[in-house]
Amino acid sequence: MVNHSTRMRGSASFFQNAGALCRGDKRLLTFWIREGRRDSIPVCMVLITLGCGIYGSVIGFRQGPEMACYVALKLPAIIFLTLCVNGLLNGLLGLVLGSEIGLRQSLRFLLTGYAIMSVILGALSPVILFLNLNMPGPSADGALVGHAATLLLHTAVIALAGILAHIRLLSCVREFAATRRAGTHTFMAWLLGNLFVGAQISWNLRPFFVSPGLDVEFLRPDPFNGNFYEAAFRAMQNLSFF
Amino acid sequence: MTHEQTAQKPSDPLALRQGNGSNPVKGYEPLEGGCNLPNLIGALLKKPLAIIHDLEAQKNPGKIITCLILISVACLSAFGFVVGTFSWNAQLWAAPLKIVLGLFFSGLICLPSLYIFSCLGGVHARFQTIAGLLCSLVALSGLLFIGFTPVVWLFSVSSTSVSFLGVLLILLWGICVVFGCVLALRAGRALGMTNPIHIILWCLVFLIVTLQMTTTLRPIVGADAKLFHFEEKKFFLRHWGEQVMHDLRPGTFNRDPSN
Numbered sequence: 348m349v350n351h352s353t354r355m356r357g358s359a360s361f362f363q364n365a366g367a368l369c370r371g372d373k374r375l376l377t378f379w380i381r382e383g384r385r386d387s388i389p390v391c392m393v394l395i396t397l398g399c400g401i402y403g404s405v406i407g408f409r410q411g412p413e414m415a416c417y418v419a420l421k422l423p424a425i426i427f428l429t430l431c432v433n434g435l436l437n438g439l440l441g442l443v444l445g446s447e448i449g450l451r452q453s454l455r456f457l458l459t460g461y462a463i464m465s466v467i468l469g470a471l472s473p474v475i476l477f478l479n480l481n482m483p484g485p486s487a488d489g490a491l492v493g494h495a496a497t498l499l500l501h502t503a504v505i506a507l508a509g510i511l512a513h514i515r516l517l518s519c520v521r522e523f524a525a526t527r528r529a530g531t532h533t534f535m536a537w538l539l540g541n542l543f544v545g546a547q548i549s550w551n552l553r554p555f556f557v558s559p560g561l562d563v564e565f566l567r568p569d570p571f572n573g574n575f576y577e578a579a580f581r582a583m584q585n586l587s588f589f
Numbered sequence: 590m591t592h593e594q595t596a597q598k599p600s601d602p603l604a605l606r607q608g609n610g611s612n613p614v615k616g617y618e619p620l621e622g623g624c625n626l627p628n629l630i631g632a633l634l635k636k637p638l639a640i641i642h643d644l645e646a647q648k649n650p651g652k653i654i655t656c657l658i659l660i661s662v663a664c665l666s667a668f669g670f671v672v673g674t675f676s677w678n679a680q681l682w683a684a685p686l687k688i689v690l691g692l693f694f695s696g697l698i699c700l701p702s703l704y705i706f707s708c709l710g711g712v713h714a715r716f717q718t719i720a721g722l723l724c725s726l727v728a729l730s731g732l733l734f735i736g737f738t739p740v741v742w743l744f745s746v747s748s749t750s751v752s753f754l755g756v757l758l759i760l761l762w763g764i765c766v767v768f769g770c771v772l773a774l775r776a777g778r779a780l781g782m783t784n785p786i787h788i789i790l791w792c793l794v795f796l797i798v799t800l801q802m803t804t805t806l807r808p809i810v811g812a813d814a815k816l817f818h819f820e821e822k823k824f825f826l827r828h829w830g831e832q833v834m835h836d837l838r839p840g841t842f843n844r845d846p847s848n
Contacts, residue, residue, distance in 0.1 A: 431739070432739040432740060433739070433740065434739075435735070435736045435738075436733075436736035436739070436740065438736075439634060439735075440736070442634040442635050443634055443729070443733065443768055447635070540740070543740070544743065547743055547744065547747065550747075551747060571746050572747075573747065573748070573749050574744055574747040574748045574749075577750055577753055
């Protein structure tokens with residue numbers, strides 16, 4: 348036990364940290380969050396970059412290696428930009444909601460949560476790549492069906508990884524917060540804020556899936572012209588709901 | 590209530606003022622670390638009732654209120670500037686000015702009613718304490734607005750619809766007011782409040798006044814040839830309704846509400 352703990356605190360490898368994160372190892376999280384270990388942030392950032400990067404390359408691979416590289420860069424960027432935009436707010440919400448989780452601790456918690464999600468996504472990448480390879484390509488017959496199926500598949504996989512990671516994170520936040528109730532409120536506030544901003548940042552960084560007939564490119568020519576919610580509303584208007 | 594129970598009532602502020610009572614409301618204790626800006630910012634977020642305690646105990650009330658006003662002005666100005674980046678030009682200075690002045694005018698006209706409604710709710714506090722409570726509410730909202738600033742900036746540079754940004758800002762204001770009202774209720778409880786309904790009612794009044802202020806001082810979001818529209822009087826629901834209906838028409842998303 349002592350050896351295991353010492354090893355974890357000292358020179359734990361990424362694989363050991365990734366495994367401990369997925370188990371929700373309380374000693375590791377206590378060590379990272381309560382004792383404010385600085386090395387927790389680079390570990391989480393590397394795990395996010397690797398996990399989301401690999402999964403991003405799988406998403407883009409359907410459109411060729413160029414798009415695979417673009418999405419491999421953009422998927423981790425969504426997470427980091429969301430945390431940058433919401434970082435201060437998350438810290439303030441943690442304090443105001445009475446959980447006594449401040450700015451740095453909230454950043455560590457959320458990075459840890461996203462690192463768990465990234466590890467899950469990275470681990471599922473080979474399976475998803477196999478499924479992708481069995482779907483009609485962008486220039487083949489039935490490209491529209493293939494595009495729709497890919498879109499649904501990736502949405503489901505990302506949602507699954509997000510839910511699993513956040514369930515793990517919720518139990519940790521509840522444990523570290525001043526009260527369980529305050530922990531739950533803080534977690535829900537973080538989740539709502541990150542979903543709201545994350546959707547917009549992913550819209551700004553589009554394309555990821557490249558609809559049939561559109562060009563492969565890193566960013567659309569007008570990334571800041573309009574927002575995700577306006578686009579969703581226009582889509583509903585086009586469906587004649589309004 | 591028996592005489593014994595009355596004597597033991599722990600949150601009697603009169604007894605607290607005389608130093609012979611212990612308040613059971615968590616956080617209602619002397620402010621630690623002195624009365625300075627960084628400490629007050631920390632206290633607003635972590636232990637806001639400590640500020641109310643010091644105000645009621647007459648420990649530097651003037652300095653505390655001045656600091657709270659400074660925090661509010663700084664935070665709201667920064668937030669207003671980011672709101673102004675939606676339209677740039679004159680709105681860069683007009684939006685922060687309108688937000689700061691609008692909120693302070695709203696606070697000023699709501700202060701007497703807060704004092705009266707607090708008294709109706711059973712609160713025993715000095716007028717100065719209630720004024721400090723209102724300043725704390727505005728300062729806390731301002732601090733939360735600072736947290737929302739990056740989010741507003743993101744949508745300000747991306748959105749093309751005035752209505753979208755307007756609705757987003759009102760939602761954020763609603764969230765901030767809820768936190769402020771929770772503070773007012775907690776402070777009321779610490780100061781001997783017997784019935785929360787009066788403070789809840791006042792919170793609704795304050796919210797409506799601030800929402801009406803957004804229409805009175807329009808345009809705060811979006812460019813316009815005129816800086817104010819005082820001559821055209823409108824209720825905020827009608828103004829927003831017209832604006833949203835205008836944007837709902839296909840192909841009308843743009844940054845200029847006059848188009």
